[in-house]
Amino acid sequence: MKILHSTPAGDNFYMPAEFEPHSGCIMIWPERSDSWQFGGYAARKAFVQIAEAIAKSEEVTVCAGYSQYNNARQALPPHIRVIEMSSDDAWARDVAPTFVINKDGELRGINWQFNAWGGLVDGLYFPWDKDNAMANKLCDLYRADVYDAGNFVLEGGSVHVDGQGTALVTENCLLSAGRNPSMSKSEIEEYLKAYLNVSKVIWLKCGIYNDETNEHVDNICAFVKPGHVVLAWTDDTDDPQYEMSKSCHDILCGSTDAKGRKITVHKLYQPKPVCITEKECEGLDNMNFEPTRIPGERLAASYVNFYISNGAVVMPGFAKPDADDEFNASYRNSDAAARRTLSELFPDREIIQIYTRDILIGGGNIHCITQQIPTPCPNKSNIPSDTAGNQS
Amino acid sequence: MKILHSTPAGDNFYMPAEFEPHSGCIMIWPERSDSWQFGGYAARKAFVQIAEAIAKSEEVTVCAGYSQYNNARQALPPHIRVIEMSSDDAWARDVAPTFVINKDGELRGINWQFNAWGGLVDGLYFPWDKDNAMANKLCDLYRADVYDAGNFVLEGGSVHVDGQGTALVTENCLLSAGRNPSMSKSEIEEYLKAYLNVSKVIWLKCGIYNDETNEHVDNICAFVKPGHVVLAWTDDTDDPQYEMSKSCHDILCGSTDAKGRKITVHKLYQPKPVCITEKECEGLDNMNFEPTRIPGERLAASYVNFYISNGAVVMPGFAKPDADDEFNASYRNSDAAARRTLSELFPDREIIQIYTRDILIGGGNIHCITQQIPTPCPNKSNIPSDTAGNQS
Numbered sequence: 153m154k155i156l157h158s159t160p161a162g163d164n165f166y167m168p169a170e171f172e173p174h175s176g177c178i179m180i181w182p183e184r185s186d187s188w189q190f191g192g193y194a195a196r197k198a199f200v201q202i203a204e205a206i207a208k209s210e211e212v213t214v215c216a217g218y219s220q221y222n223n224a225r226q227a228l229p230p231h232i233r234v235i236e237m238s239s240d241d242a243w244a245r246d247v248a249p250t251f252v253i254n255k256d257g258e259l260r261g262i263n264w265q266f267n268a269w270g271g272l273v274d275g276l277y278f279p280w281d282k283d284n285a286m287a288n289k290l291c292d293l294y295r296a297d298v299y300d301a302g303n304f305v306l307e308g309g310s311v312h313v314d315g316q317g318t319a320l321v322t323e324n325c326l327l328s329a330g331r332n333p334s335m336s337k338s339e340i341e342e343y344l345k346a347y348l349n350v351s352k353v354i355w356l357k358c359g360i361y362n363d364e365t366n367e368h369v370d371n372i373c374a375f376v377k378p379g380h381v382v383l384a385w386t387d388d389t390d391d392p393q394y395e396m397s398k399s400c401h402d403i404l405c406g407s408t409d410a411k412g413r414k415i416t417v418h419k420l421y422q423p424k425p426v427c428i429t430e431k432e433c434e435g436l437d438n439m440n441f442e443p444t445r446i447p448g449e450r451l452a453a454s455y456v457n458f459y460i461s462n463g464a465v466v467m468p469g470f471a472k473p474d475a476d477d478e479f480n481a482s483y484r485n486s487d488a489a490a491r492r493t494l495s496e497l498f499p500d501r502e503i504i505q506i507y508t509r510d511i512l513i514g515g516g517n518i519h520c521i522t523q524q525i526p527t528p529c530p531n532k533s534n535i536p537s538d539t540a541g542n543q544s
Numbered sequence: 545m546k547i548l549h550s551t552p553a554g555d556n557f558y559m560p561a562e563f564e565p566h567s568g569c570i571m572i573w574p575e576r577s578d579s580w581q582f583g584g585y586a587a588r589k590a591f592v593q594i595a596e597a598i599a600k601s602e603e604v605t606v607c608a609g610y611s612q613y614n615n616a617r618q619a620l621p622p623h624i625r626v627i628e629m630s631s632d633d634a635w636a637r638d639v640a641p642t643f644v645i646n647k648d649g650e651l652r653g654i655n656w657q658f659n660a661w662g663g664l665v666d667g668l669y670f671p672w673d674k675d676n677a678m679a680n681k682l683c684d685l686y687r688a689d690v691y692d693a694g695n696f697v698l699e700g701g702s703v704h705v706d707g708q709g710t711a712l713v714t715e716n717c718l719l720s721a722g723r724n725p726s727m728s729k730s731e732i733e734e735y736l737k738a739y740l741n742v743s744k745v746i747w748l749k750c751g752i753y754n755d756e757t758n759e760h761v762d763n764i765c766a767f768v769k770p771g772h773v774v775l776a777w778t779d780d781t782d783d784p785q786y787e788m789s790k791s792c793h794d795i796l797c798g799s800t801d802a803k804g805r806k807i808t809v810h811k812l813y814q815p816k817p818v819c820i821t822e823k824e825c826e827g828l829d830n831m832n833f834e835p836t837r838i839p840g841e842r843l844a845a846s847y848v849n850f851y852i853s854n855g856a857v858v859m860p861g862f863a864k865p866d867a868d869d870e871f872n873a874s875y876r877n878s879d880a881a882a883r884r885t886l887s888e889l890f891p892d893r894e895i896i897q898i899y900t901r902d903i904l905i906g907g908g909n910i911h912c913i914t915q916q917i918p919t920p921c922p923n924k925s926n927i928p929s930d931t932a933g934n935q936s
Contacts, residue, residue, distance in 0.1 A: 153626075154622040218610075221677070221681070225680075225684070230547075230689075234684055235685055236681055238610045285613070285614070289613070289626075292626055292627065293625070293627055295625060
């Protein structure tokens, strides 16, 4: 694996959209007891279901630390590969490389700096060295050369692309004090353009209420095809999420993408607020003598946090299966509505909904714990670099 | 990765000879300070040279523990892959899977039990659980299903095959008290036949003098092509090695292989005894409060401990490069003679000789720290199972 100090844009590599073909998916086995309640058993069951859902249409590799390797190997079916790799937690989206491809069918990775979503300013754990080492290790595993993005701090979950020259980000995340405080917005934009090989960056202001990643875009808005996004939405004007989603909606409706298309926004209705219970909090170990969650704390639930596999959209659900109580009834309705919305937007893909409350308690959802490996497509016609002259 | 409880012979898989095509080679980065003198720096340099020599003609993957990963990645050139994997030491031959192939072009591994060359009877370190877990992990890495050999204890270095139905082993090793003491010689032979898919096992009595593996065959005798072996040899009748090598010679000359051919023995002359110095011993940490080597101890040096890569024979040398003292002069002569012998036996391969005294101090040599991954050859005609009826 070579470490490259040039940029993907300079080398005619680009990041394809998630809805383009994948050669596989990377996940990480959860184990830390201050992230995953009651020893992670429930979260791991959800991880297994997600891995199995993705593995129906693409190869899945799960990274497990030495001490959990055997458990992971036993819990996952044989067609899912488990490899040993140390991590600080289980957020493959943010610590695995962002992969880029070129029209010669080559695959490379990008190694962003990872500092646990804010380093010593407002990061979520310390240390994060094992996580930060993973991007290079994964590139080596896949025999992909890797772009060294230097000191630039970014997580995979803080960007979405349409594969045709457009990126989506949030200001609250990318301009946060814990990431690249010495850089201006336009300098950050230049980095995104150079590494993702995009010509247009659409800056949303914010993400999901109480999202401790400083509001990653992947929890609120995602491309479903070029020119079309889903946006997490609520009609409840008393919910702080309302103004946040509306702000995104206004920006998106006033934007064009890199190809000059107006953005069509599809609303994906939020579940009612998901708050952690006292009992759930009892199952979380403290971190540095402090609890990581407070009973009643609202979690950053969102149906937008789905993964697009080759054959499916693997999406969160918040109603506990087989629970027919009133508490779950509301989630059952919103789960079904979200499933319908995504079915209409992805008519060629199976919609697989998985109960992920136990992952949400850890701080994210299906998109956060997965990272796709795009299939390099030789001689594909519409890569951004082919039309770069027309875009900016 | 499926775990299989059938046998390779039953499934028409077999172990090809090392001189047949490889798709790659596995090595492990050395780090333990009671095996590798002075922190392993010199041994690692030799490991890097060996990896580079092999990588000239096949893909090399080096497994490194978490704490040494970055050092390994930096010391090895970019075209050699480094993956994180925990181990107890660095003997890939003995802890990586033995790979088998079939005529449909499929690759599988065998997971023997590994107990550090003798377990609690006369094993060389404790614990060995990380080593023993590696075969399955490596099979999973290569997406190869793995045969579970149950409780049967074996190391890759204790067997050689000709790929045409014949295996070579030593009694001192395979019948040792620390491996399978409850099994008879014929029961062990049945295991070898079932897992390696051979019809003939040639039992040498012994190996190299003072070889702490209970005298692995791969240090004294190796197939160079079907019907032909090299045997470590000395003409010095006062050397305890003389009677050991002569015993092997007599057995080999009186043996036929699985195809009924008489075995031709090519003598590969030993270096003069290689003994560890007081200074070298000072560089070895104690194990359990006891030294692992005693000054003056004779090491199990042998030129037979080479690796056959696709394009080369990578062989040990014992003369320190650029040292023109008398001590090294004798080794320089024997190194050259051994090189000539192997050149004649492998006319189509480059002979690459590497100074490996620093590996020998660890307890083995080039063959011990490498494990080939054979290239499955669809529709190959002379696999043992095709002719099994004629062989036994």
